[in-house]
Amino acid sequence: MDKPDALDSFLNDFAGITEPKILVHGGGKIASNLGSQLGINSSYIHGRRITDSATLDLVTMVYGGLVNKQLVARLQNRGCNALGLTGADGNVIKATRRPVKDIDYGFVGDITPDDVNVVLLHSLLKQQGIVPVFASLTHADGSMLNTNADTIASVLAIALSKDFDVRLIFCFDKKGVLKDINREDSVIRHLPRKLYDELLPGKVFADGMLPKLDNAFAAIDAGVREVVIGDAGNLLNNTAEQTEGTLITQ
């Protein structure tokens, strides 16, 4: 989202996918920048943003409004019939507000594949040729809730895997899962569960990568065909033989 050229190229690639498709996005850096201007400085615990009331308004504006609608307008301009959604819209993902235990995460929604309104998604994807573009927001009890974008992508992939052959792609700013965080050329091309379990105790994976990998293997275990993790710049051009990123399988 932060690099105009890369985003342009990504949207071209995404618009070019001919199969039914869904885009899930966040917008954390844009929200943080706007938050600074507004004096809303979110706190973080274990890398997770604490969503107080002001932060909830901030992410609702930025994820659900600014970023979502810009993406939708730009995809429409590429002939891709995008339609922006949060979990609240059409009740497409109903969350449970995270209970307070040791930490109060604030307005954060936890979700499972059972919370996904697959009937609505089927109608949009299959009958109307619409491309859902999800902002990383859900809802419960009349309030919007903040939910991690990777989690939403993973949960949607699992919920749709009963009726679709799903490929889940996580895009981030590295070329894939790296064996050595300092070497971009150390991408692990194929990471089946067995190799993951072998490498995990050696603290090979960066802290930020672990939730992504948890989501990835949860998706694979629940019926998603394959998960790819890598750089948004060229992932979408992958063929079945997969030329970029890290392929995660059972």
Add this chain to the structure above:
Amino acid sequence: MDKPDALDSFLNDFAGITEPKILVHGGGKIASNLGSQLGINSSYIHGRRITDSATLDLVTMVYGGLVNKQLVARLQNRGCNALGLTGADGNVIKATRRPVKDIDYGFVGDITPDDVNVVLLHSLLKQQGIVPVFASLTHADGSMLNTNADTIASVLAIALSKDFDVRLIFCFDKKGVLKDINREDSVIRHLPRKLYDELLPGKVFADGMLPKLDNAFAAIDAGVREVVIGDAGNLLNNTAEQTEGTLITQ
């Protein structure tokens, strides 16, 4: 939007309507307040906001994000299956960016009833029992555009009047069209075209009311059954005999 109690009551009334329904909203005051905090001070010409690039981002955030998603979440909590839309979503209202003549209004979209994707709206309203909640934004050529909420309501009403018996309700902060702006009890109960034409030269109507009345009569002329203008607090409880607000007919 600015009065929590009134909004609560309005949402209850709106959720209670059993016929297919659409809500169209703006959010101008909230956008102006946030704009002030961010140093974005929009200029106005003839009561219309000039939408420069910073203002477009502001209204996209506030109308399309904050206000739209709060309304959707609160309606969902009332058992009303709301789904937020801008004109870009599903290409539901494709605008033309207003050409620059004497004044450059900036990122503003002009629309006609032919620009409405009635196929998508029919599917949402009739087949899926969904309640579209429109933010006053449209799109063209890959950009979001700012469009007056009353105009969007009017254009949607006209586009749907071929297949639905449409009642168009404009809610604002007065009890109806007033014969004397200083007297809330001077509501004109019934304003057919003939009476409007008689009263117009006497400068009876407030300047802010004239665009609403233009939109209202344009809608009536184009097939909308009736238009009601009045206070959001009690308009939706009207029966066929109409007890509140100003009824506008041919």
